[in-house]
Amino acid sequence: MEFYLIVVGSGLAGYGLIEEIRHYSKDMSILILTEDDGHYYSKPALSTGFSQSLSADDLVDKTAAQMAEEFNIDIKSFTTVTELNPELNQLRVDGVTYNYKKLVLATGASPIRLSWPEDVNSMVFPINNRLEYQEFSHKLTGKNRVAVIGSGLVGAEYANDLAMAGKQVSVISMDERLLQRLVPCQISDALQTRLGDLGVRFEFDSKVIAGHLNTEQELELTLSNGQQLKVDIILSAVGLSPNLHLAAEAGIATGHGIKVDLSLQTSAKNVYALGDCAEIQGLVRMYLIPLNLSIKALARTLTAADELPVKVSFGAMPVLVKTPSCGIVCVPPPSELKGQWRVAGEAPHLQAEFVDEEGKLSGFALSGKKLLQRMTMLRQLTGNQ
Template structure:
């Protein structure tokens, strides 16, 4: 299972949700075509979205693993090259250079994922800022916070809010710092953001908006965190959750077209023949959507295309659930170029926010608390994303 073979077939780089979902979809259509999965990780499967809400339930990294590399290889009749780095793609020879030798392909799928963005920070403890982007990161974070009390989070977006809620439920003191004026600045209208902020504040989360972390220095056994507004906070651990940057370097070096992500059309084809992309690293028709539902949709479209059929990807409306039990929230943000306005309606135990065009048609929404029960009805009103 650990050595590259000379049989080509389909080669998939990346063992996240995108890579494994494509494998499952291929096997629904073809049980025999050779598939090789190349991954820098051990090759196990786990649910990455669970990383931001597993602390309160005291889940270890091992408990989050749902399948081992051996069982996955047997279950799907695939070859897994685990702990293997891909260093180059030769699109002319249709071959990969890997840390375990050359690997030919007939069709190549880039499911490389994304890296956590790191902001520049000064100070002798700047290198101690942690990110949680995979199971190994999660294990390291759990180890670092063991026996500690205070965690500072940089970023009040989806992941930042989820970690803040989870850590607060786990009895940690939590400070959250963000350049924006509110939580989920790109996704929520102000009134909805205030609702979420207040509910998380009730769990003990402290907010520091319209500023950023400037420096982190050692202060005895703790860290002194200096904000751009002059405030100095103390913390045991600093976690960065400011957003994701698609992994494009490997594709770019191979001459494959990239912009914000690896560019792909609605057949998930890149600019290179027989090379495809999906997931957090991909930019499909100008859209970068690092969420579960777009990945599932893309995988279902990609599998037939890899097998010689022509299927065009479509994205229906795909609301995103924010895992904040202090105030359950479901968001379907309007498109960046959407023209309209937010209309807020408070209900008993919740809030409905509709982003409507001038004619009253629904272009986006946010549902909170008891209003999340309206998810299906609101989703039916929305236009398709693609």
């Protein structure tokens, strides 16, 4: 079987690309191959669903069948690509060979899994897709005490959402504070205070060093700081690792992600990578704004056969932290850049500006009512770049 375009993956990257392509081409033959059910949903909704009592089915915006009909595409769900041959422009799936003119790898990323004692491991869950949300929701039924491992963006969002759902939440993290790599300590503290008002407990600069399931089916955890906790279930939010296996086995260049140039093309001809699996200029950008910019560029490249590829351009890209207790938006400065945060306001309404050693604005973070300054700060930051 042959298709002009085959997309591996049915997340926001895969479906977003197809929706954009249909603005330019109504009849391009397209096949989506996906390991899950292929239903379309908004991934950011995962970390806001518990407080709204949403089931995994409630999160579905459109079924795979509805997506196939609306966008005139073929979708094969619950399938795994076993082989990619870029030289022949072929994929092998469940013993069937598919030929393509263009291939997009939108394979996403998988949660990093820590090592746990066997009886504890059965109660540790990541949530990075709707089916994992479904599994965690099922296990959460009748349980009240949740340990969230990790205090980055995802950990903070789930801690807020679960606390708003009435759960007793304990955040355990090897970091010293919330959102440590994104915002200054004053905004971290403001968020911690607001989450604390919801009953969230924090154990920073610490990790689980021992644990077991007792006779009452409670998880008894011992932390490196000497604290002991009893919880019912663990949500692991310690980061994601790009899915590289298919590309690497095909001889495509990989690093932290699948390496692509600014036109999203990999080291293999006619093969592109998009979303959480793609490494662009040495960085894997796992946020919505860079994804949407990449989608727009790649869709134009794939539908303009006789023109030069369209290169993606990244400017200032704000990160929205979905913590209703203390709303936050930020544009973190480059991690290697030297400078200092200048913070003004009264918690939780704070405005932080990162100024480099030359006095140049190179990042910002806003919380509370200061979110109203978002566009002003973006204009200032863009003007400095």
